[in-house]
Amino acid sequence: MKDFQPVFAGIDVGASRTKAVILDCAQQIIGRAVVKSGTDFEAASHQCLTLALLMAGCTAEQIAKAMTTGYGRKNVAISQESKTEISCHARGCYYYFPQTITIIDIGGQDNKIIKLDESGKRLSFKMNRKCAAGTGAFLEEMSTRLDIPLENLDGLARQSMSMVELGSFCTVFSATEVLEKIRQGKKVPDIVKGLFFSVIKRVMEMDSLSEHVVMTGGVVAHNSYLVKMTEEMIGRRILVPDFPQLTGAIGAALYAQTIMNYEL
Amino acid sequence: MAEEKKVVRKKIEAAVQMNRYMSDYFYELNEADKTRSRKIAWCTSVGPAEILRAMGFLVHFPENHGAMLGATRMATDMIPIANASGYSPEICSYLTADVGAYMKGVTPLSRAYPGIDRVPRPDVLVYNTNQCRDVQDWFAWYAAEFKVPLLGIHTHRGVKDVGDAHVASIASQMKALIPQLEAISGNKFDIDELRHVLTLSKECSSLWKKVLDTASAMPSPITFFDGTIHMGPAVVLRGTQTAVDYYNLLLAELNVRINNKVAAVEGERFRLYWDGMPVWGRLRDHSDLFAGAGVNVLASTYCNSWIFSAFDPEDTFNSMARAYTELFIVRADDAKEAYIRRMIEFFKVDGIIYHDAKTCPNNSNCRYGMPQRLEALTGVPSLTINGDLNDLRLVSDEQTKTNVEAFIEQLEEK
Ligand code: SF4
Numbered sequence: 001m002k003d004f005q006p007v008f009a010g011i012d013v014g015a016s017r018t019k020a021v022i023l024d025c026a027q028q029i030i031g032r033a034v035v036k037s038g039t040d041f042e043a044a045s046h047q048c049l050t051l052a053l054l055m056a057g058c059t060a061e062q063i064a065k066a067m068t069t070g071y072g073r074k075n076v077a078i079s080q081e082s083k084t085e086i087s088c089h090a091r092g093c094y095y096y097f098p099q100t101i102t103i104i105d106i107g108g109q110d111n112k113i114i115k116l117d118e119s120g121k122r123l124s125f126k127m128n129r130k131c132a133a134g135t136g137a138f139l140e141e142m143s144t145r146l147d148i149p150l151e152n153l154d155g156l157a158r159q160s161m162s163m164v165e166l167g168s169f170c171t172v173f174s175a176t177e178v179l180e181k182i183r184q185g186k187k188v189p190d191i192v193k194g195l196f197f198s199v200i201k202r203v204m205e206m207d208s209l210s211e212h213v214v215m216t217g218g219v220v221a222h223n224s225y226l227v228k229m230t231e232e233m234i235g236r237r238i239l240v241p242d243f244p245q246l247t248g249a250i251g252a253a254l255y256a257q258t259i260m261n262y263e264l
Numbered sequence: 265m266a267e268e269k270k271v272v273r274k275k276i277e278a279a280v281q282m283n284r285y286m287s288d289y290f291y292e293l294n295e296a297d298k299t300r301s302r303k304i305a306w307c308t309s310v311g312p313a314e315i316l317r318a319m320g321f322l323v324h325f326p327e328n329h330g331a332m333l334g335a336t337r338m339a340t341d342m343i344p345i346a347n348a349s350g351y352s353p354e355i356c357s358y359l360t361a362d363v364g365a366y367m368k369g370v371t372p373l374s375r376a377y378p379g380i381d382r383v384p385r386p387d388v389l390v391y392n393t394n395q396c397r398d399v400q401d402w403f404a405w406y407a408a409e410f411k412v413p414l415l416g417i418h419t420h421r422g423v424k425d426v427g428d429a430h431v432a433s434i435a436s437q438m439k440a441l442i443p444q445l446e447a448i449s450g451n452k453f454d455i456d457e458l459r460h461v462l463t464l465s466k467e468c469s470s471l472w473k474k475v476l477d478t479a480s481a482m483p484s485p486i487t488f489f490d491g492t493i494h495m496g497p498a499v500v501l502r503g504t505q506t507a508v509d510y511y512n513l514l515l516a517e518l519n520v521r522i523n524n525k526v527a528a529v530e531g532e533r534f535r536l537y538w539d540g541m542p543v544w545g546r547l548r549d550h551s552d553l554f555a556g557a558g559v560n561v562l563a564s565t566y567c568n569s570w571i572f573s574a575f576d577p578e579d580t581f582n583s584m585a586r587a588y589t590e591l592f593i594v595r596a597d598d599a600k601e602a603y604i605r606r607m608i609e610f611f612k613v614d615g616i617i618y619h620d621a622k623t624c625p626n627n628s629n630c631r632y633g634m635p636q637r638l639e640a641l642t643g644v645p646s647l648t649i650n651g652d653l654n655d656l657r658l659v660s661d662e663q664t665k666t667n668v669e670a671f672i673e674q675l676e677e678k
Contacts, residue, residue: 071662086670087677110663122674124645127667 016108134202334544
């Protein structure tokens with residue numbers, strides 16, 4: 001038991017998943033959890049934090065400071081403090097890779113490209129436009145259309161021998177295109193790889209990349225083949241943190257700790 | 265819960281007077297429309313309004329009406345009506361909102377000014393393509409609808425340096441309008457009257473510039489969002505004494521603010537420049553979004569568009585031709601970049617917001633690499649937000665908010 005040890009909580013209330021991280025004073029991750037955000041952000045964040053605390057073997061009283069981030073960051077009562085997911089992802093990634101990096105985050109509903117200099121200072125960031133093309137929502141929609149569980153996509157894409165390229169920007173038009181490819185007798189693994197490729201292309205259109213590229217986000221966490229494909233596309237290795245889905249929450253917890261130190 | 269701070273907006277007292285002047289302007293047009301006592305011309309906002317006024321026309325500006333449709337959030341319901349009749353959702357949403365509202369038989373004027381139930385009917389429509397081609401198509405639709413003459417000036421676009429050849433071409437096109445306007449108005453053209461109108465227009469323009477330049481004070485007494493409201497007289501009343509009177513009044517109030525160090529945004533932490541059009545239906549939200557974070561968006565390319573420094577009553581046609589061609593929107597990217605660099609320095613800005621308005625490429629200056637080039641040259645960071653001037657279907661509030669907040673966090677960490 002770590003009863004009287006103060007800890008720091010970061011809660012990333014995403015449009016699709018809520019993530020929570022508990023850091024100890026040495027900035028080690030001692031608890032973490034991911035739950036579906038659903039429609040009740042308050043309940044999801046509470047449940048997620050409880051699970052993370054359980055894993056950490058801590059009580060809520062031990063939380064010296066909590067910080068929220070993500071789409072629903074201002075809709076939950078857990079914390080008075082919030083920061084955007086852009087800042088938190090940047091902070092979380094720099095924690096793992098303290099150097100000049102370009103971060104590609106592929107989330108459930110949005111994508112980001114964030115550039116940091118060697119001191120961790122943010123140089124620029126881009127978010128996808130309103131459209132969900134190239135985000136997790138696109139893959140979710142396609143898995144429904146193809147009647148394949150989301151978690152099977154990665155394995156299927158890996159089996160592809162000859163990728164089928166899709167041309168459309170639009171999720172709905174892509175679905176039609178996919179049906180057309182099936183009618184033409186194309187193999188499902190080849191189509192799924194094409195879907196992955198389409199996600200990567202949408203992201204690459206957003207900004208240029210620096211030498212060191214980090215990939216994060218729920219989509220990356222569950223589809224490691226996407227990282228491999230991106231590596232092939234850009235011709236170099238991509239850095240992936242231990243918990244790619246949690247970088248936002250980790251960043252939020254790190255901010256919470258900084259604020260606490262500052263207040264002390 | 266991370267509560268959003270309530271923003272206390274500082275009222276500009278002169279606004280009361282502006283509202284009176286604007287109301288008089290609309291009622292005068294309405295009266296002329298109902299009684300046909302005076303001829304009415306429709307004109308583009310950076311068009312040859314001075315010539316029309318000098319020839320005795322009352323002038324209606326469809327773009328002003330388009331902006332009112334946007335600000336009242338009527339536009340988004342009107343645009344689909346025009347879309348359904350063949351005007352794409354990808355083209356100017358002033359055009360589609362305005363034409364859609366006409367088709368539906370509604371106008372925001374009725375809400376603001378009881379007794380006015382329609383836009384004033386034109387006797388002639390006069391456009392200037394210095395800003396875009398859409399105005400020509402827009403006015404052409406009404407010319408067919410009302411069966412009235414459509415006249416236009418075709419300006420060179422993408423001009424790097426405005427030369428004598430450009431000026432000569434535009435000046436001669438302006439002169440060529442005169443005989444037709446004489447026939448429509450029944451009035452003989454009088455150069456002294458044009459000089460008089462141009463003198464007033466120049467005065468209005470230089471006062472408006474002084475108003476906008478007050479934002480260089482630290483803290484700034486005015487915001488870009490104030491500017492979008494207070495530019496009304498510079499758009500629809502320039503060339504009249506009323507506009508001159510108004511900007512004298514406004515300028516005096518802002519100078520008092522400067523002397524007393526009164527900030528338009530309490531505790532001004534960062535100063536931003538806005539490039540592109542406002543999102544009319546979100547003026548208040550955007551103003552609150554920035555002000556709530558202690559950030560003043562204080563200057564813009566857009567409000568500066570009604571500064572016509574070249575006007576010279578001694579050289580009427582040439583100077584109008586030059587002024588209307590020297591405008592930012594008419595120019596090549598190198599001229600635009602040089603301009604924004606001057607603005608960055610003059611207004612001492614910490615960052616730039618580019619509004620990429622989906623339906624107005626002409627006012628969206630972030631599509632050909634300008635933000636990247638300027639950032640490399642000046643080190644001043646920028647943020648591009650996607651949206652639209654009028655079509656709220658193209659606006660994502662949550663995306664805008666997250667982007668803006670993240671940009672402010674970036675400035676904080678600098
Ligand atoms: S400049 Fe843009 S907003 Fe203005 S009329 Fe042309 S297309 Fe419309």
